[in-house]
Amino acid sequence: MNDPASRIMARCVELRGISADPTAYSRHYLTAEHRAAATLVTGWMRAAGMAARLDAAGNVVGRYEGERPAAAALLLGSHLDTVRDGGTYDGQLGVVTAIEVVQALSDSGQRLGCAIEIYAFADEEGVRFSSGYIGSGLVACGETGVALNAHDAGGTTFAEALAAFGLNPARLAEARRRPEEALAYLELHIEQGPVLEAEGLAVGTVTSITGQSRLAATVAGVAGHAGTVPMTLRKDALAAAAEAILTVERVARSNPGVVGTVGIVGAGPGAVNVIPGQARFTVDLRSGIDARRQRALADVLTGFRTIAERRGVAITWDVRVDAPATPCDPHLMTLIDRACAAETGRAFRLPSGAGHDAAEMAALCPSAMIFLRCRDGISHNPAESITPEDAAAGLRTLARAVQMVAADPPRRG
């Protein structure tokens, strides 16, 4: 286990053992599993020569000093929490790999022109309180979208959960860092998609963290007897919804850099021999470029209006999410391109279609991400998988990027 890549793989598996459910990997904010994982990670940080502590939000923070004491830090990190029945590498890989970067510096006694800090964020997935990025949001902005009296599925409030964990709800904002303390934020994360695999590349440079629109749509038609209403007299809500679903797909396909998904559908009254009088479906539209997402959304809604008018049904929608994209820092992307090209022979850029702590951290300091190939693009699933060879490639790439950023940090505006 002296090989760093093997240790990365083994530590991800060891973390996987800390689960609220022994058969479905689940570790959520401010739980006993959160505590156990934080303790384990704190020990790894200390073994790598770092000073490590739990911050006011429950994040683990490790610091490896640079050449000059109390220098501003290059921040590395990712998250320690999981979805329900999640995979082994989502989040964890970035934390564990960053520790290996520092371990190598420490082993060779090397100090950089800046300090390095590693954040193991406590809540990125947002399972417990239905709102993600609590850990990185508090670090970057001192704020979270979750009210102290919000409660989890068991009725425990956020404030009660913090107190039970030994944290002071009134002092949450103390997790916030000042911009002058942070040179930049770099995050290594599995891609959670199939692009790098399709390109035959272990690593790639993330260009932006997706913006997102989410709609809940409803179609109101007229229910009727499946045998007695002629086709020409129908106002079939599900047939209209089917056209709308294909409209979402068509618009996303014809707008490069946009993805569109209908994940939920239903029809009522819901009998084999009854023409649906109503249907409902969701829309999830994403792009790393807000203008493209907005144009795609406009195209989708124009399509919905056309379908409704032609079919004589009503299609209505609620915009549930309208979140802008976060572009990665251009200078950091250039450095990551070089770090990736040194590994794979070819710099490759791709957007992140999923949200990440890096999007929150961009409010604090220049931020960027390295994506690592995962098998079949599968994530948020026990089948999530990476190879030890890719783990080694990810470590080398992150280590190179750290050296490059330390030598040539982003200039602050």
Next chain:
Amino acid sequence: MNDPASRIMARCVELRGISADPTAYSRHYLTAEHRAAATLVTGWMRAAGMAARLDAAGNVVGRYEGERPAAAALLLGSHLDTVRDGGTYDGQLGVVTAIEVVQALSDSGQRLGCAIEIYAFADEEGVRFSSGYIGSGLVACGETGVALNAHDAGGTTFAEALAAFGLNPARLAEARRRPEEALAYLELHIEQGPVLEAEGLAVGTVTSITGQSRLAATVAGVAGHAGTVPMTLRKDALAAAAEAILTVERVARSNPGVVGTVGIVGAGPGAVNVIPGQARFTVDLRSGIDARRQRALADVLTGFRTIAERRGVAITWDVRVDAPATPCDPHLMTLIDRACAAETGRAFRLPSGAGHDAAEMAALCPSAMIFLRCRDGISHNPAESITPEDAAAGLRTLARAVQMVAADPPRRG
């Protein structure tokens, strides 16, 4: 209440009062409500000058003799049972109107060249034992698709229910009639669809009782993260299902006399931010002409195969129902055309997209149906509605048809 149309309307409402659920019209086979309705109808038949009895299946049968005793009978009828939370006229109207036809003959002392018998069938909807047409099936064939040990939702077997009702399970087949006893069968029924209303006609001639195919289909694609899988790499099961749904609609639209419906749809895993890896939907295809239904089904399945191949998903299906159509008797249709034209000025033919007792009775004797306009085509619903004027038109049309059939009965092959 001396006006026959008013009496028809009032009797339908009176029958509606006999319900297992005071807030949702529900009267099922071999229940106390069945008994009460049968008793009421028996009384009405006797008041109309008929001999009335309960047969071995629980049907009420009334007989009005013709000029010669023990002559073969023209059978009239419809059913006394309802769906759950049903309408006031489905089935009941045909029974009550037939009684008024005889009432008028009786009032004027008229005897026809044949006897008239009225059947108030006990089970057409099939709610209690999940199989319809028990009443007319036993009369026509002496058989039913329901086994004596089949049980209802409460665990009571068919045999136990018969015995509790005072019927002998071993003597069910005695309900069967011999072909030489039956000249023809005529049924007046609400259309349960919007065609007559759209045509501005109170009554029309039914050409056939629909044949039906029902499928349960499943699409297997690949689930994935809605943000991270590019459009070109997706195998979205719901998008494929949406195409399939529109294929059903397109095929039905392009095949005259065919209707096609997808009434149930679902996608899994079923989250706004997950690409559906599986989808399921039902298909209901009907036509009065079997060859058209079979051709449409073949077109639909060809479409499914094309979609599956193009999208790289698997679409599989189970054929749950494949029931042929029952054409109405051509001679009876000609007579009904005349009876309708005398009422509305215009004979109009339309298929029945719903199943009816007449389809069972066609196995016994030449059978045909008259459809009566209902409001907005709504049926199987408390909103089911007809006008007293249309009830009067239906009565006059059925009375005319009875006279014509008695004078010119179908020849038997």
